[in-house]
Structures are given as C-alpha cells and as structure tokens.
Amino acid sequence: MNFVTETSPVGTLVRDSGIPTRTIAKATVIEGTGIHSGTSCRVHIQPRDAGEGIAFTRAGRTPVPATWKFADAQSSDRRTVIIGADGERFEQIEHLMAALHALGISDALVEQQGPEVPFLGGGSREYIDALRQSGITENGGILPVIHIEHPISLEDGGALLTAAPHNGLILSAYVEFPGTVVGNMGYNLEVSPERFYDQVSAARTFALASDIEALRSRGLARGGNLQNAVVFDEFRYHNESLHFPDEVARHKIIDLLGDLALLGCGLSGHFWAWRAGHRSHVLFAQKIARGLHLTS
Numbered sequence: 001m002n003f004v005t006e007t008s009p010v011g012t013l014v015r016d017s018g019i020p021t022r023t024i025a026k027a028t029v030i031e032g033t034g035i036h037s038g039t040s041c042r043v044h045i046q047p048r049d050a051g052e053g054i055a056f057t058r059a060g061r062t063p064v065p066a067t068w069k070f071a072d073a074q075s076s077d078r079r080t081v082i083i084g085a086d087g088e089r090f091e092q093i094e095h096l097m098a099a100l101h102a103l104g105i106s107d108a109l110v111e112q113q114g115p116e117v118p119f120l121g122g123g124s125r126e127y128i129d130a131l132r133q134s135g136i137t138e139n140g141g142i143l144p145v146i147h148i149e150h151p152i153s154l155e156d157g158g159a160l161l162t163a164a165p166h167n168g169l170i171l172s173a174y175v176e177f178p179g180t181v182v183g184n185m186g187y188n189l190e191v192s193p194e195r196f197y198d199q200v201s202a203a204r205t206f207a208l209a210s211d212i213e214a215l216r217s218r219g220l221a222r223g224g225n226l227q228n229a230v231v232f233d234e235f236r237y238h239n240e241s242l243h244f245p246d247e248v249a250r251h252k253i254i255d256l257l258g259d260l261a262l263l264g265c266g267l268s269g270h271f272w273a274w275r276a277g278h279r280s281h282v283l284f285a286q287k288i289a290r291g292l293h294l295t296s
Ligand SMILES: [Zn+2]
Pocket: 094, 095, 205, 251, 254, 255
C-alpha cells in the first residue's frame, strides 16, 4: 500500500505498529448453503503474502481486493458487495471479513465456488472455527494500524456513524425497530479475538418477518431459516430460542467489523453506529479512508 501522508485531520496511519501480518497456514475449504440462492456454495481460502491483503476471486479470474475502494455502497443494502474493475462482483462478504479481521488475518485469497459465499450459522463463528483449524501464521510483514485521533462522523438517511479516539478497538452498535419485539437495542464490544468469538460471533443475521416475502420476491433469502436467522415481528421472535437476548444488536457488531475491515488495516478507535447498515458502513469506511489519504 502507498500512503500520501501519514497524518491527517482524522488520525494517523501507524506503519511500524509492531503487529505482524498474518495469513492461514494452509488452504482450507468451507462449504454450506448460500443465504440468497439456497444452493450449495464453497469458498477455497488460500494463504497470501504479507501486504497482499484480502481478496475474492473465482477460478481463473483476476482477484478483487476486499477494500473500501472496491466496495459498492449503492449495492450494499442487505449485504456488502465488492465489484472489480472488470465488473466481477462478490456479495455477502461481511461475516467472513469480520472473522478474518477478528483473527488478525490480513492476507488471504478467497476463491468463491458457487453463486455466493456459504452462509453457515448466520454469523462468523463457523468461519472462525474453520480458519483456526487451518492454522494462522505470521507471514513476515507489519500490519499498518489506523489510529483515530479526531472525531469523524457520517450521516446517511436515518443512520449515524462516528469514530473517536481510543487506545484499542471498541465497537458500539444500536438498532431501532419501533413497534417490534426488538425495539431499541445496543451492544458494545472491546474487540479481542476471544471476546469477538465468545460474545458476538454466534449472533445471527436477522429479518423482520414482514420483510421476508419481499426479499424472496427479489430472489433473496431462499437459504434463510430459523436456524441461521433471527426472525421477529411486533410481538415475538419466531425462533424457538435466541443465542443471546440482544442477538440482533450483537449481530450488528459483526456487520460493522466486517465492513470496517474494508480499510485493510488494524484499527484503533471507538467506532459507533446507530441505525446503520452495510451501505452506511461502507460509506463511512470510504470517508475514513479518504480522510487518511489511503490510496488502496
Ligand atoms: Zn450480517
């Protein structure tokens, strides 16, 4: 990566962070049903050299870097989308991106086999289990870390996002579904691999029951069910049980981390998201990147 300047009104990019870059020790295949297609999908995740970053590819095609520059905010309504220079498109990358970031994996190539990435349990847990099983190894580089030094915020529709200085990474996410069983709900996480795994990674995607038919008519959510998604309405959760009482807010932490991972760096700051979704997360990552004069 090349950076025009090291400091900016947003913060500092610390290149000598002392944190090693990491990749996976050996290639691994993760299989499961796609949430939207409802068909069998696989990703073949392969090691990469230091500084190469995370990228998605299909067999024989040019990899698309999973960074803010290739993220398409307009397409990222219910899931995060990256689009390569040649139009190659990858969707629903956020739960895998969150798993990689939480584990400190900075470099890996994800080859998608099938129409989308596997949805697995609806969060990041099974990805983390599989990545840990394949082994995680340092690959000789130093991870650049973004230190937020001045508050930065973004408003997008009804969403508000801010980032403020903090030594370490705290994520806060708030949802509002007035008139439903979820209501107003928030969750804060001081991120470490263990806390991410224990406290949020098993939190599932969620949907309003009344939205599901609309999603299906758009060809989405065909692989969704009450095992991999929390479904709710005005009065109740449709699932027999929840993984956490505040599962919806905890899932938002996964989505936020997965989208901030598009910055391609370690993160030090307090990132706060209110009524935000993938589109506003992506716009915020892009605003931070431009504020820091990141070029890739
Ligand atoms: Zn999600």
